[in-house]
Amino acid sequence: METVKKLFKKYGNDYFFLSFWLIIFTVFTLVPIGFAVGYSFTNFDMVQTPSFVGLSNYLRMFLDDDIFIKAFMNTMLFAVITGPLGYIMSFVVGWLINDLNRMTRTVLTFLFYSPTLLGSSYMMWLYLFSNDSYGLLNSWLINFGFIKDPVQWLTDPDFNIYVVIVVVLWGSMGAGFLSFVAGFQSLNKSYFEAGAIDGIRNRWQELWYITLPQMGPQLLIGAVLTISGSFAIGSQCIALTGFPSTDYSTHTLLLHIQDYSANRLEMGYASAIAVVLFVIMILSWLIINKAIKTFSHD
Amino acid sequence: MRKKKRTTRSGFGNAIAAIFLLLMGVFIALPIYYSIINAFKPTSELFLFPPRFVVYEPTFQNFLNVVRVQSQSLVPVERYLFNSVFITIVGTAGYVLIASMAAYPMAKRNFPGKKVIYYIVVFAILFRPEVTSLPQYMMMSKFNMLDTYWALIFPLLATSFGVFLMMQFMSTVPDEILEAARIDGAGEKYTFFHIVLPTVKPALLTLTIFNFVSAWSTAGSQFTYSETMKLLPTMLSQISTGSIMRAGVTAAGTVLLMLPSIIVFAVCQGSVIETMTHSGIKS
Structure with a gap:
C-alpha cells in the first residue's frame, strides 16, 4: 500500500496528463481493434448473440470469395505502385525545391501539398476523366486524332484502376512530404562543406553519402504515413468509379470490409477481412522499418 | 581565398530538375485550376466542346445557386x-x-x-x-x-x-x-x-x-x-x-x-x- 502511494505521488501527475487522450484512444481505437480480432472468429451480425465459428471466416475469404481475392490483389497493386512512387515523388520534389530561394520554396511546398487540403473532393478529376466527349482527356485525344469515340475511363475495367492510381498519386504528397521538406532544410550545412573538400563530385554522391544518412528519422515517418495511406485506398475508388465498380475492377479490401459490414451486416466476416488488412499493414511496416534502419546506419 | 562551399549542379542537371518540377507542378495544379474556373463559368460555357481553360464571361451565379438549390431541400x-x-x-x-x-x-x-x-x-x-x-x-x-x-x-x-x-x-x-x-x-x-x-x-x-x-x-x-x-x-x-x-x-x-x-x-x-x-x- 505504501509503495502504491509513493508511486502515485511520484508519477500521478504524469499519468493524469496522459490519461485523457489515452483513455479515449484506448476506448475508441485499441479496444475496438481487439474486438474486431475477437469477432473475426464468430458469425456476429449485430442482431443475434455471436457464436464461435473457428477459422471459417478466414477459410471462406481465400477459398470461397472471388471478390475478396480481387479486392486483395487490387489492394496489393495499389500499395505496390502508389506507395513507393508517392514516397519517391515526395522525396525528389522535396530535394529539388530545397535548392530554390525561400519564397519559391514556400509557394511550391504549398502547391504540392494542396491536394491533401482538398480532402475528399475529386470533382475536378471527374471533369478530366469524364466518360463522354466533354471530358478533358477525351476531347484532347479526339482533337488530336488518337481516338474516335470517347474512352470510358471510369467504367472500363481496363482503364479505371489506372485512373484511381493517378488520382491517388496526385494526393500522395501529404504530411510525409512536409516532413521531407523540413528535414532537407535542417540538414547540417557543415557536412556539405566538408564533403566538398573531401572530394564529393556531384549532387548524386552528395545525396547518397551525406544527405540520405542524415534523413533516417524523416524517411521512417514518411514510410509510416505512406503505408497508412496506400493501404487505405477506397473512398477515391467510390468517388471516381462508383460502388461497386464495373466487375469490381477497383474494389479494395477497405471497400470489401465496408460492403460486408454496412450493407450485409456480416460483422464477423468483415472483421476477419479487417484483421487481414491490419496484419498486412503491420508486416509491411516491420519490413520497411528494418530496411530503412539498416540502410541509414551504414 | 574563397572556400569551396558546395558542389554545384551541372547546367544539364538544372534543366532536368526544372523540367521535372514544372511537369509535377502542372500535374498537381491543373485539376485544381480547372475546377476553380469551372465555378465561374456560366452554364453556356460549362458544356462547350472542346472544354475551355479560360472563362469568357465570369459569373457569380453558380455561388448564388448553391444557396438557392439548398433552400429547396x-x-x-x-x-x-x-x-x-x-x-x-x-x-x-x-x-x-x-x-x-x-x-x-x-x-x-x-x-x-x-x-x-x-x-x-x-x-x-x-x-x-x-x-x-x-x-x-x-x-x-x-x-x-x-x-x-x-x-x-x-x-x-x-x-x-x-x-x-x-x-x-x-x-x-x-x-x-x-x-x-x-x-x-x-x-x-x-x-x-x-x-x-x-x-x-x-x-x-x-x-x-x-x-x-x-x-x-x-x-x-x-x-x-x-x-x-x-x-x-x-x-x-x-x-x-x-x-x-x-x-x-x-x-x-x-x-x-x-x-x-x-x-x-x-x-x-x-x-x-x-x-x-x-x-x-x-x-
Whole structure:
C-alpha cells in the first residue's frame, strides 16, 4: 500500500496528463481493434448473440470469395505502385525545391501539398476523366486524332484502376512530404562543406553519402504515413468509379470490409477481412522499418 | 581565398530538375485550376466542346445557386454548415488540448510504461480512421452513440499522429527552463500551461491545421445516417448527383468548401514546416 502511494505521488501527475487522450484512444481505437480480432472468429451480425465459428471466416475469404481475392490483389497493386512512387515523388520534389530561394520554396511546398487540403473532393478529376466527349482527356485525344469515340475511363475495367492510381498519386504528397521538406532544410550545412573538400563530385554522391544518412528519422515517418495511406485506398475508388465498380475492377479490401459490414451486416466476416488488412499493414511496416534502419546506419 | 562551399549542379542537371518540377507542378495544379474556373463559368460555357481553360464571361451565379438549390431541400443548409463547423471546432480544440497534455509526460518525464506507450503511438499512426472505422462502428453501436455528435467527434480525438508530432516537438524544449520553474516552486500543471504550451506554439498551430483539415473534409461518416446529422461534403455530393444542370453549382460548392482549409494552411505554413522538422522517428 505504501509503495502504491509513493508511486502515485511520484508519477500521478504524469499519468493524469496522459490519461485523457489515452483513455479515449484506448476506448475508441485499441479496444475496438481487439474486438474486431475477437469477432473475426464468430458469425456476429449485430442482431443475434455471436457464436464461435473457428477459422471459417478466414477459410471462406481465400477459398470461397472471388471478390475478396480481387479486392486483395487490387489492394496489393495499389500499395505496390502508389506507395513507393508517392514516397519517391515526395522525396525528389522535396530535394529539388530545397535548392530554390525561400519564397519559391514556400509557394511550391504549398502547391504540392494542396491536394491533401482538398480532402475528399475529386470533382475536378471527374471533369478530366469524364466518360463522354466533354471530358478533358477525351476531347484532347479526339482533337488530336488518337481516338474516335470517347474512352470510358471510369467504367472500363481496363482503364479505371489506372485512373484511381493517378488520382491517388496526385494526393500522395501529404504530411510525409512536409516532413521531407523540413528535414532537407535542417540538414547540417557543415557536412556539405566538408564533403566538398573531401572530394564529393556531384549532387548524386552528395545525396547518397551525406544527405540520405542524415534523413533516417524523416524517411521512417514518411514510410509510416505512406503505408497508412496506400493501404487505405477506397473512398477515391467510390468517388471516381462508383460502388461497386464495373466487375469490381477497383474494389479494395477497405471497400470489401465496408460492403460486408454496412450493407450485409456480416460483422464477423468483415472483421476477419479487417484483421487481414491490419496484419498486412503491420508486416509491411516491420519490413520497411528494418530496411530503412539498416540502410541509414551504414 | 574563397572556400569551396558546395558542389554545384551541372547546367544539364538544372534543366532536368526544372523540367521535372514544372511537369509535377502542372500535374498537381491543373485539376485544381480547372475546377476553380469551372465555378465561374456560366452554364453556356460549362458544356462547350472542346472544354475551355479560360472563362469568357465570369459569373457569380453558380455561388448564388448553391444557396438557392439548398433552400429547396428538406434540411436547411444552415444545419449542414452548423454540423461541420461544430465538429470541426470541438474536434480540433479538444484534440489539441488532450494531445499536448499527453505529449508532455511522454517527452519530458520518465514513468513506468512510457516505452510501451511510445511504441503504441508510433504503430497507431499506421491506422487511419478509414481503416479502423469498422471496429469503431461496432464500439459506437455498443455505446448507443451512432447517429450522434459523439460519433463524429470521438474518431477525431482517438488518433495518434498529433500526439506523436507534439511529443517530438516538446522534446526540444530545454530541460533547464522546466528545471528553473520547478526550483521556483511551480507545480506540473502550472509548468505545463504557462511554460511548456507557450514555447510549443508552432506545434499547437500545426496540430490545429491538421485536425481542422481532416475534420472539415470528413465526408460520409459511416457513424451517422439521419439527414440532420450530415456534413457539408455530403451535402455537396448530394447536390452533384441531383442533375447534370447542377455542374456549375457543384463546382462552386467545391471551391467554397476548400477555401477554409487552404486559407488556414497558407497562413500557418511556416509553423507547420518548423514542427515537421522534428517529426522524424529517431531509432
